[in-house]
Amino acid sequence: MPVTNYNKMHDKITYKISKKVSEVDPFKAYKMQQEGSLLIDIREQSELYLGKPLNSTHIPKSQLEITLLNVINDLDVSLLIICSSGKRSLFAAYILKELGFKNVFSVSGGFENWKNSELPYSIPEKDKPNRYIRQILIPEIGKIGQQKINKSKILIIGMGGIGCPAALYLAAAGIGHIGIIDNDLVDLNNLHRQILYSEKDIGKSKVLSAKDKLEQLNSEITIMPYEVRINSENINSIILNYDMVLDATDNFETRNVINNACIRHKKPNIQSSVFLFEGQISTFHPNFSTNAPCYRCLYSEFPPAFLSPSCSEIGVLGILPGLMGVLAATEALKIILDIKTNLIGKLLVLDLLEMDFSVYNIQKNKNCNYCSSIKNTDH
Numbered sequence: 613m614p615v616t617n618y619n620k621m622h623d624k625i626t627y628k629i630s631k632k633v634s635e636v637d638p639f640k641a642y643k644m645q646q647e648g649s650l651l652i653d654i655r656e657q658s659e660l661y662l663g664k665p666l667n668s669t670h671i672p673k674s675q676l677e678i679t680l681l682n683v684i685n686d687l688d689v690s691l692l693i694i695c696s697s698g699k700r701s702l703f704a705a706y707i708l709k710e711l712g713f714k715n716v717f718s719v720s721g722g723f724e725n726w727k728n729s730e731l732p733y734s735i736p737e738k739d740k741p742n743r744y745i746r747q748i749l750i751p752e753i754g755k756i757g758q759q760k761i762n763k764s765k766i767l768i769i770g771m772g773g774i775g776c777p778a779a780l781y782l783a784a785a786g787i788g789h790i791g792i793i794d795n796d797l798v799d800l801n802n803l804h805r806q807i808l809y810s811e812k813d814i815g816k817s818k819v820l821s822a823k824d825k826l827e828q829l830n831s832e833i834t835i836m837p838y839e840v841r842i843n844s845e846n847i848n849s850i851i852l853n854y855d856m857v858l859d860a861t862d863n864f865e866t867r868n869v870i871n872n873a874c875i876r877h878k879k880p881n882i883q884s885s886v887f888l889f890e891g892q893i894s895t896f897h898p899n900f901s902t903n904a905p906c907y908r909c910l911y912s913e914f915p916p917a918f919l920s921p922s923c924s925e926i927g928v929l930g931i932l933p934g935l936m937g938v939l940a941a942t943e944a945l946k947i948i949l950d951i952k953t954n955l956i957g958k959l960l961v962l963d964l965l966e967m968d969f970s971v972y973n974i975q976k977n978k979n980c981n982y983c984s985s986i987k988n989t990d991h
């Protein structure tokens with residue numbers, strides 16, 4: 613049947629029914645409710661996040677007739693039926709009249725009209741929309757896991773190609789407090805991989821631009837920008853305020869500073885890096901167990917500078933730091949949720965050229981100058 617014909621038929625039937633059912637506007641309905649009429653909201657459960665008239669009874673349309681016939685003996689009772697726009701209530705009221713209820717009224721314009729008329733309504737706590745519901749449904753997360761996420765504080769050092777996607781996903785997941793450190797300004801050649809920034813940010817502070825974008829994504833969390841270059845002095849006072857560190861820097865010297873501070877302050881250090889088509893990620897947490905290595909257990913000697921050129925010298929495929937940032941964010945959530953299959957004591961190596969993901973066990977160096985003196989402490 614053509615849609616236009618169907619619409620015409622629908623309008624015709626609605627018109628016919630409206631002649632048989634009494635409609636009242638929301639003001640009249642509210643007055644009648646105060647005088648003892650029963651106001652029944654027949655919308656689906658999923659619609660109630662918008663709110664429902666105060667002191668109304670919720671019975672979804674699919675259960676309306678059976679429920680009323682079971683609980684109401686008096687066919688003279690005054691019933692006010694409300695839906696979202698006043699159409700479903702018209703049909704529902706019509707059927708109730710056919711069943712013998714003598715005083716049934718449909719509220720014209722439905723809840724939309726009720727709300728616009730500034731009549732009282734409430735949003736039940738259980739019906740309030742929850743932006744995290746899709747991840748709360750995951751058994752490993754649940755409501756308790758989400759609360760842990762919301763209470764967590766993560767420090768991201770370096771807001772470049774790895775830090776940007778990590779911050780985006782952590783903000784979206786609801787990490788309650790995210791610190792972001794970088795002293796650079798946005799440059800045109802950053803835009804192919806540092807996805808928090810756009811052309812209008814060029815020349816502006818990375819951390820302030822990032823804060824702006826992240827707050828647009830999630831206004832319920834706190835973003836703390838630090839427009840500094842991290843060093844062995846300023847890191848100590850900053851790191852104290854966080855549960856863990858996400859090292860998204862691009863040089864050995866800074867990674868070493870972060871490694872030392874994380875050992876000293878007993879913070880997990882999720883460290884990722886990129887080189888050509890290869891990415892690496894691990895979580896260093898030598899305070900976690902006697903076997904857990906630190907960054908310097910893995911790299912006791914740093915290669916000379918000419919063997920470790922930066923992205924600006926050798927180029928980088930924008931997608932690779934994007935992937936590493938997403939993996940780092942995943943690892944952060946797993947540490948928060950205490951999911952044991954994390955990367956403590958393991959190194960994940962991605963080779964995008966071969967499309968190969970490999971995980972290697974990495975050992976603690978018993979003679980490591982940086983973490984070997986740490987005794988196993990309670991995690």
Ligand SMILES: [Zn+2]
Binds near residue numbers: 898908910
């Ligand atoms: Zn070590």
